[in-house]
Structures are given as C-alpha cells and as structure tokens.
Amino acid sequence: MYCVRNVTEDLYWVGANDHRLALFENAYPIPRGVSYNSYLLTDEKTVLFDTVDWSGCRQLLENMAHVLDGRPLDYLVINHLEPDHAGSIEEILLRWPKVTIISNEKAFMLMRQFGFDVDSHQIVEVKEGDTFSFGKHVVTFVFAPMVHWPEVMVTFDTTNGVLFSADAFGSFGALDGKLFADEVNFDRDWLDDARRYLTNIVGKYGPHIRLILKKAGGILDQIKFICPLHGPVWRKDLLYFIQKYDLWGRYEPEQKGILMVYASMYGNTESAMQALASKLCDKGMTNIAMYDVSSTDVSQLISEVFKYSHMVLASVTYNLGIYPAMHNFLIDMKALNVQNRTIALVENGSWAIKSGDLIQKFLSEEMKNMTVLNERISIASSLHADKESELESLADAILDSMQ
Ligand code: FEO
Numbered sequence: 001m002y003c004v005r006n007v008t009e010d011l012y013w014v015g016a017n018d019h020r021l022a023l024f025e026n027a028y029p030i031p032r033g034v035s036y037n038s039y040l041l042t043d044e045k046t047v048l049f050d051t052v053d054w055s056g057c058r059q060l061l062e063n064m065a066h067v068l069d070g071r072p073l074d075y076l077v078i079n080h081l082e083p084d085h086a087g088s089i090e091e092i093l094l095r096w097p098k099v100t101i102i103s104n105e106k107a108f109m110l111m112r113q114f115g116f117d118v119d120s121h122q123i124v125e126v127k128e129g130d131t132f133s134f135g136k137h138v139v140t141f142v143f144a145p146m147v148h149w150p151e152v153m154v155t156f157d158t159t160n161g162v163l164f165s166a167d168a169f170g171s172f173g174a175l176d177g178k179l180f181a182d183e184v185n186f187d188r189d190w191l192d193d194a195r196r197y198l199t200n201i202v203g204k205y206g207p208h209i210r211l212i213l214k215k216a217g218g219i220l221d222q223i224k225f226i227c228p229l230h231g232p233v234w235r236k237d238l239l240y241f242i243q244k245y246d247l248w249g250r251y252e253p254e255q256k257g258i259l260m261v262y263a264s265m266y267g268n269t270e271s272a273m274q275a276l277a278s279k280l281c282d283k284g285m286t287n288i289a290m291y292d293v294s295s296t297d298v299s300q301l302i303s304e305v306f307k308y309s310h311m312v313l314a315s316v317t318y319n320l321g322i323y324p325a326m327h328n329f330l331i332d333m334k335a336l337n338v339q340n341r342t343i344a345l346v347e348n349g350s351w352a353i354k355s356g357d358l359i360q361k362f363l364s365e366e367m368k369n370m371t372v373l374n375e376r377i378s379i380a381s382s383l384h385a386d387k388e389s390e391l392e393s394l395a396d397a398i399l400d401s402m403q
Helices: 054-068 089-095 105-113 186-217 238-249 268-282 298-307 324-335 355-366 385-401
Strands: 005-008 011-013 016-018 034-036 039-042 046-049 075-077 100-103 122-125 131-133 138-143 153-157 162-166 225-228 255-263 288-292 308-318 339-349 368-380
Touching (some): 005 225, 016 054, 039 054, 054 089, 075 089, 100 105, 105 122, 186 238, 186 298, 255 268, 255 298, 255 324, 268 288, 268 339, 268 368, 268 385, 288 298, 298 324, 308 324, 308 355, 308 385, 324 355, 355 368, 368 385
Parallel strands (some): 046 075, 075 100, 100 122, 255 288, 255 308, 308 339, 339 368
Antiparallel strands (some): 005 011, 011 039, 016 034, 131 138
16 A cells, blocks of 8 residues: 655655664664655656665555656656665666666765666766756755765755755654654654664764754755655754754763763672762752663663763773673774763772773773763772762762763
8 A cells, every 4th residue: 555645745755664674774773663765756857856775665666656646757866875765776767767867976886886777777967066957846966975875965955945864864763654753742752763863873974964064054044844864854843953963963962961871790880870870869960861781772872872961881890801891882982983971980890990990091092072080989899888988979070070
C-alpha cells in the first residue's frame, strides 16, 4: 500500500520507515526505528529528491507510482550518496531510463564508485550556487561538505522556501505517520534521538555544521520548511532546532548539569558515584544523569556528553590501565571532537590505582579544552566513611566550577 503525505500542495513525502533495522550503519542501535525520507515534486516537470535505503525501495516505488499517477519521472536530484539514501538510485534509473540526474562532481564520482550506471543517462553536474528551474519551482544548490560526506549538498527551493537539508536536521526514529515535528512532542520524545543521530554521525565536523548554518543564516527568513533525509519535517519553530545545531556545532552544552559515567566491576565504584550524586542533590544540583559505561551504548553516552556541561568519570583500574569500556568511551569522545567540558575524576583499584592519572592524561593530551578538576577521589577497593570529607570537597568543587 502506498504511504505518502503532502509537505506542500505539490511536494510529497514518498520515503519509507524501517523498524526492522537493529543497527544504523551497523553501529548505532535504533530501537525507535528510522525513516529514509525521499520527496517528490510535481511541477511542470516531476522531480525526486534523493531515494531511500534499498530495504525501502519497494515502498518508495509504490509511493512514487501513486503520486506520479502515470506521469514520467523527469529529474532525480541527489544531495547525498550514502547508501541509506542512494541505495535505490539504480532501480530508479532502470524504471525511468530517461530521467535526468542532477548532482555534483563528487557525488557523480561516488555514484560510479558504488557501481551505478549514471553515464548511460542524462546528467547535470551542478556547482555551488547554480540554479535550476522545474517550471514554477526554481531551486538553488548549496554545498555542505562533511555534513556528513564530502559530496553532500542541500537544495533550496526558492519558490516555496523548502530546504532539502540532506542529513542535517535529521533524527533517528521512524515517523509512524507523523511527518511534521509539530505533530509530535519533539523536545520530550525526539530530541535525545536527534542529538544522538547528529553527534555520533557528524559530531566530528562541528566547523562544517557551523558553515552550513552560516549559509542558511543568509536566507533564514526565506526558509519555510526543512526537509531532512531522516526524521520529521520542520515547518514551525525552525529556530528551536537550528539553535540546537548551533550549540552542537560549537561543542557547547545545552544544559548546566552533570553527566556521571562509571565503570564498576563489583558495584563499589558505582556505590561511590551514588554517594556523590546524593551529595550533589543535597547541595541543590539535581540535573544529573548517571550511566554504567558497561551497559550503555556509547552512542547514548556521546549524546549525553553533548547535552551536559559537566562530567564525572569514575573508573576502576584494569590491567594497570583504564577499564576497557571507559577507555572506548574516551576514544569515541576524542574521535567526535568533544571539547569545552569540565570533568571530575573518581578512580578505584585494589592495588596500583592508575585509572585517574591515565584518564587525566588522555583528557589533557588527547582532547581539546577539557578542564579536569584538581579534586579527585581515589578509592582503594571500596569507599569508606573516612572519605566523607573528600566526597564533600569533590561535590563542592564541581558545584563551584558550575558557577
Ligand atoms: Fe543518512 Fe549520511 O546518510
């Protein structure tokens, strides 16, 4: 059965939802599913903006057949070549061999690399700022390299103010009918997954996010819709989401609060973190999120790192090193360019306690602009009541650093 929705009177969402995929990019858990958004414009010419993952191809074709209602497909605009969007290009070319593909030089190179037979079709290679008319609608192409791949561009329809934003402004989560962000409680139900999506996938490229925001800033008053390749379409309160992107792209936290992440083998390090959290709450700081690094997917931890201003990292010492799951979290933070955070450390070990020094060295030498508080709690196997004053001092030091 076809499943389409109007974005505007002549622009349709014709994508597909996927609740069967367990790991996006075979890496990130997506318990709420994901959508592959594709959009079909029915102007004097018909235009498909991006395709869908191969798994959603049949749904895309059924949706297109319904909207086209016997008309041919005249143009295929490709903004992004990652296979979760480009996976159905080959099938589109087989079904509509006379279609003209519009994209840029790097994208055409990638199409050839992926084995799509673009050279036996009409192609239009566009450059930054080029415009193209489909009849009533005139679009312009704006390059957005590394948001998320080097070939990425966004397409702006100057006639109706629709920005086809590629991966930018996307989110994990299947739509399940609710196409528009104003049809869901985005802040409550979607923001965490939108942040998890963006920060894990494009977090490394903050400067590139800022660049596309700068370009969008020049035409902000003309943008009426943001149509990303995943997740809801934005037609109201666009600034809410743009401002989140601005923070994430600058590695600035959304909230003053504390992310507490612990690596605990037998519960003693966890117990110390619970005691510290209680002290912080006693002193009035209740905006705390605590996670066990061993049982929390690192993509969720990364999302939380981008949300909160402060962190407490607590780790046992393992093989004279940092506990592997905590080490992996640190490596992921570094890979995603996390910076501008204040961190307190708690270390544990039954002999040769090393984890605190090693984490501090990693944060100071391998990452940028990370402030590590001088106060640190060092636990020999388990925290005893005689360390109460140290716990107190650490809580005070964290709170002082939040002023
Ligand atoms: Fe959703 Fe970079 O692809």
